[in-house]
Structure formats: structure tokens, C-alpha cells
Amino acid sequence: MSLRTVKQLPNMAVNVMLMHGLLRGGSFSVVESGALRSEKMACSKALQRSSAVLLRNVLPAQGQLAVRASSWWSGVQMGPPDVILGVTEAYKRDTNPKKINLGVGAYRDDNGKPFVLPSVKKAEKRLAEKQLDHEYSPIGGTAEFCKHSILLALGDSSEHVANGLNATVQGISGTGALRIGGAFLSSFFPGPKDIYLPTPSWGNHGPIFRHSGLNVKSYRYYDPSTCGFDFAGALEDLSKIPEKSVVLLHACAHNPTGVDPKPEQWAEMSTIFKKRNLFPFFDMAYQGFASGDVDKDALAVRAFLRDGHQIALAQSFAKNMGLYGERAGAFSLVTGSKDEADRTMSQIKIIIRPMYSNPPINGARLVSEILGDKQLRQEWLGDVKLMADRIISVRSTLRNNLKELGSSRNWSHITDQIGMFCFTGMNQQQCERLSKEFSVYLTKDGRISMAGVTSKNVAYLAEAIHAVTK
Template sequence: MFEHLSATKMDPILGLMADYRADPREQKIDLGVGVYMNDRGHTPVMRAVKDAEARLMELEDTKAYQGIAGDPRYNELILELLLGAQHSAVAANRVRTLQAPGGSGALRVGGELIFRAKPNAKLWIGVPTWPNHVPLLSGAGLTIEQYPYYDIAARKINADAMMETLRGVPAGDIVLLHGCCHNPTGADLSKAQWDEIGDLALERGFVPYIDTAYQGLGEGLEADAYGVRSLAEKLPEMIIASSCSKNFGLYRERTGSITFVSATPAQADIVASQAMSVARQIYSMPPAHGALLVAMILGDDQLRSEWSAELDEVRERINAMRRALTERIQQNDGGLDFSHIQQQRGMFSFLGISTEQVDRLREQYGIYIVSSTRVNLAGINTSNIDYLAESMRAVLA
């Protein structure tokens, strides 16, 4: 049987990571991989997570199955983190949240649910987007359409073209949006743009599907939720996939959630039952550990403030690197304008340099950047920033 298979192509980011590991140069820099790194180039376990793990070790007295929707307390607290304490859709009992295996598992459950509800609905994805959106969601059976999101040459959101395409999206289709910290560009929708999209969704009848994988890494936990909260205020239906991989540093624990906003409480119950049936068919139940930690952190004043303080540090470090990189590339050179890096948010930025320049940075200087020119700002630290800026200046000269 297996002779009918041929090997799949390696994911370009994983390929880049392998090349980076094999590179013997001491000064090499990895700006490709999408995880947070501290100033020592390490992806740490957050302090609140360590503390919660110690408590959980004491308290946990069973590993019995937890249920298809995961930990109810986690679901309740994650929903509060996403929509705030007193959201009108929650008060109206129109919202249901299920724990899912990471943001990726959440996205897939949402995709499968859409396919069950409306197999002919098209899913509109911005260009560019996180490359895994397409396999994850087309794998659920959905037909993918594209809308323009970012203008590489102008180094900003292509707002006119985006809105023009969205104005043509038929009622009942789904539009995928990034809640904050757009991956790969770092270019986020403004409040006014969120408002405009919300009004258009209401008028046209399309359903937003918001992927929020970086809440707290852009401008803060509350500000980063503007899009999800405002659209959930306005619209009868929407879907939100969320991840605790980045903001809790729980990557390998596969901790995420999928939230459905429905028109009525009765429909919300039906949607939740269908989503549970989807989960049952593909993985049965989500892993417990990460969600138990998140529930413990969010439900405890001391752990919660420890966590949000560390998240503030993470965000501030990334923003400090944004500022430092921009200043150092532009230093004494009126011709180089990289101010867009400072305006972008989250872990990523699109540098907007050429593919040849990306190749030269890797070949001559051991600086690894994905070909789209997306850089992970968290790969920059006080020890490598001078070398990085000098190399970039040499390549851009």
C-alpha cells in the first residue's frame, strides 16, 4: 500500500529551520521560526505557568477523560479573555466555547463545522496569510477564495482593494480575519477598519471567522480584542479560533479554543453539539494539561497578574527590538526608510526587501528570513542586533 505514496514537500519554514541548525557560523541569526525568544535567544516557560504547574502537580488527582469540550472552567475564562466580562452576546446566551488542540485544532473544528452547516459556502482568505490557513481549512472541505490584504510595495494594508473585494462577498460566505498581530505582515486593521468590516458583514450577510493567536502581544490584552469584541457586538453569527501557544508560551501543550456566536441560544446549543461531534470524529478530546494551567492562571488573581506582567514584558521587548532595528538600519542614511516596522504589531514584520536580498542575508551573513521577508522580531536581541543591522545595511546598500 505505501508504495503508492510519495514524500511531501517540506514546509519552507521547517526547511529554513533545518538549514539554520546545520549552519556552523557562530553569528548566525534565526528570524524565521514563529516562537517568542527572550533576550538570550531562549523560548522560556512563563513564570506563572511554572507556578501553576507546581500547584497542579499537588492538586491533580486524576487523569480520567475530561470530555469532548475540554475543561469547562477554561472555556469560561478564555471566553472572558476574548470577549470581556460583560459582552452582550454572552449575556444573551448566544455564545459557546470549546477547548481545542491549539489554535490549529480550533481552526480545523471551525472549518469542519462550517462545512457541515453550509458545504457550498466559500471561505475568503486575505493575501498574504499564515500559510497553514489554506491546508487547515481547505482540508475541512471548504473552497477557498482570496481577498487582497497587504500591499508589499506600499508596505501597508491594501484597504481599498480589500474593501472592494469584501463588498462583493455573497451572503453566507465566510471571511477569515486575523484578530491582531497579523501573521505574516504585522499590519493590523485599525479600529475604524474593524468597524467598517463589521458594518459590511451586517449589510452583506457574510460571517467573519476570526483567528486570534496573539492576544496581548500587539497593544495589550484589551486593545488586541477590539476586533473580536466589536464584531461580536454587531453580528448575529461569527466564529473565533484562539490559541494560548504564544501568549501563555504553551506551544507544545496544544492549548486553544473555538468559539461560536449564534443568532439564538437554541441555535448556539445545536452548534455546540455539532462542534462536539466534529471533535469526537477527529481527536475525541483535547489534551488537558495546558488548559488546566490556563484556567488556574486566569482564575487566580496572583497568577493572573504575574502572567499579564510577563506578557507586558514580552510585548515591550518585541517593540523595543522594532524600534532598535528601525533606528539602526536607517542610521545616518536618509535613503533607507523602514519606519513601517515600527508601525506593525506582534511578533512579525514584513521587511519588504527583495528575494535576492533575503538570499544574500542568508548566504553571506547567516541571517535566516523566510522568502516572503517575514521576520520574527523576537529572534533579535541585544547581542545580535548590531550584527543584524550592519549586515542589512550592507545588503541594502
């Protein structure tokens, strides 16, 4: 390379060569042959001058950029730790062999291990044999998955589905389905952009709907004095909610309390929804997991439809199929006409496109494989009942053990409540004692995951609860 060539190099080229370590002071190598040798020193000096200019003009700018970049996020505060994660981390650090984790929100078998449903294993094997591709799913998910999902919720003989009155899309499990619904309501709901949640509700409900652009409000639901449903309080609050408001309802196995309205209470609530012209948004994350019967657990949703309500519905297959990490769920609107269903579907897809574009395929394929095959579906229903029955059994055992220990407290709510979670009625001090003295880990509001209770640890758990509550 000649001196003339170096001098003619654009500044950017010199910069790039420097960055790649090609120009290092006078060490840059030029071809030494004959007449070119005399240009070596001059070439080297020219490169040194270019390097000096670069250091003066470019590096200060880089330094300024570094300072500026380091300050972009200086105003970001540390967020609060996740409550459930904190419970699990404390459990992991504990060396007590009797320790129990009652914070986990996933089903465990009687050995405390994750449970892969036998029906899911069979579905996985079938899918593997099909050697399917990994192409994009449609924006709204496959038609097969959407049909199986809505029919599971509304029933195989649903007239709404038969008449095309539903707009159903695949969501990223229940969380994603709720977010789609929140975004749609924020953009298109003709009433107030408010959504009323039961007190308490799943901890993620508030953030999901706030991030969707809705104002989050509340209505009474749980009665701490009875560890049951505050029916009178709920009716009073629902009667005062402004007309044309959105109200979130847990279809079954209320999270976190495990308290569900009775059929006749659902009927009264439906009547108030009609009188006040309220819009019901059902979150159905535990269909089948609550009672062991998918039809029984869909009672509220189907009753509201029979009463003439149009609804929004979020579904999840995380719990009832154990597909936690597959993120398989669905969002549906049940509308007044097929034309409405088509128009709302078009807008829902427009919402999804910039949000995540296309849903994941594997979980949806597993759901479709199971629900689309009669024999496999029956096996799955048996698996669901097995999980639900285990939870119901340990509830009964825990209550009986507390009674046998001589507890003077009324623990009937343990068996009255349903689903994965139980609101024990214990206060924060009692919960802290359980953790510190007995290595029993739960959230400070007294919620326990019944999935963490087994036939092997239930006696110890009863003794611990009795010790801190007597």
C-alpha cells in the first residue's frame, strides 16, 4: 500500500482499519520492495497523524456517548420482588428436610413432583410421529384449536358456536388471552373504560388491564370473617356499578381464595348484570380442575349465555392439561350476530399482529390432538379428575387432622373452598411463624396452594398450623 493510497483512504476506512487493529502506530505493514521502501516512513507518519486526529476527534465523542449512554436509565428504580418468587426462593434456601412450599401455582403429584398427564404424553407421541413442520400459525391460531377451545367452554351442542356468534382466537395462555381482551375493550367497548375486579383477585389481573389501557376498580367478593363469599357485599356493589361497565368474573376455582358462588348465587348475579346492563368478562383458568367435571365448572359461563348475555371469555390450558410452559389459551367474544363476530374478529387480529404476531404452535397442537380424538379426550377427562380428586382429598385430610389435634377454630372453609388455592384465614404474623418455626412457606395473606400438600406432609402441616393458631 503506497503513501498516496493511504492519503486517499476515506476517514471511515481509516477508522475501520484502526478498530480492527490494522493501524497500530508505526507498525502498519507496507510492502517493501525497491522504490516503495523509501515511502515506508512517510506512510507510517501519515498513518500516525491520521490516528492522532482520530483519537482527538472520535474518541472524545465516544467518551461522551459512553457517559450519555450510562445515564439513560439512571432514573429507573428497582422494582418490587415478585411475592411468589420470594416464597420459592426462601423455600430453596431452607435446609429443613420437612420444609413445605405452599406458594407454587402449579399442580404437583403426591410426591411433590411436576405431573405430566398421561393423555398429554400420548398426544406428544402422536405429534412426533406426524413429523409436522414449524411454519407460522395464523394470527388468530388454527381454526381447529379455536373450535375445540370454545366448544369445551360452551359445550359441544352450543347454539352460539353453531350459529357462528363467537369470535375466538388463540392467546398466549390465560395471561395473553386477558391482555387481548383488555386491549380490545380499551379500543372498542362503548361504555366506560373501566373494569371491576373482585376483591381480592389474581395478582396479575390489575397489571394486565392497566397496561391494556383500562381503569381498574373493584367490587366486594371475599368475606374474611367467614373465609367465604361475601354475597351480600358483592350484590350491593354490583348494583351500584355504573351501567355499561365491564366486570371480571372468575368462572370457577377463584384465585386466590378458592371461593366460588353457588349456582343460585350466580343466577342472582346474572339478573343484576341484566338490570345494570353490565358486561361480563369471564376468566376461566381452571375448567375441570375445580370439581373434576369440565361441564360443572363451566356452569356460570353457560348460565350467563342462557340468560341472554354477550360475554368475553379467557381460557387457559395450563392447569387442566398441565401445559404451563406451552402457553396455550384462547380469547373469545360471544356476540349478537355472525356479522358482529366477523367484524370483532377482524379487529382482534389487528390487535394481535403488532403484539406478538402469531401464537406458538406446539401447545395448541397438543390441545387439538387431545380434544379432537374421542378416546384421548376421555383419557384426559380422567386425568383432570385425578388431579382434582387429589386436591379435594388433601383438603379433607387437612381439615380432619386439624380437628383431631383439638383445634378450636372452624376449618370448614378448607373443604368449602375449591380448586388449587385455599385462603386459610391466618394472619401475617401466623404466616411468618409458619415459615420461621416450621419451614412452611406461603404468602403473607394466608393463601396456600393445595397442590403443595401431599399425603406425606399433610400431618406435619396440620401440626404446624395448629401450633400457630391455637
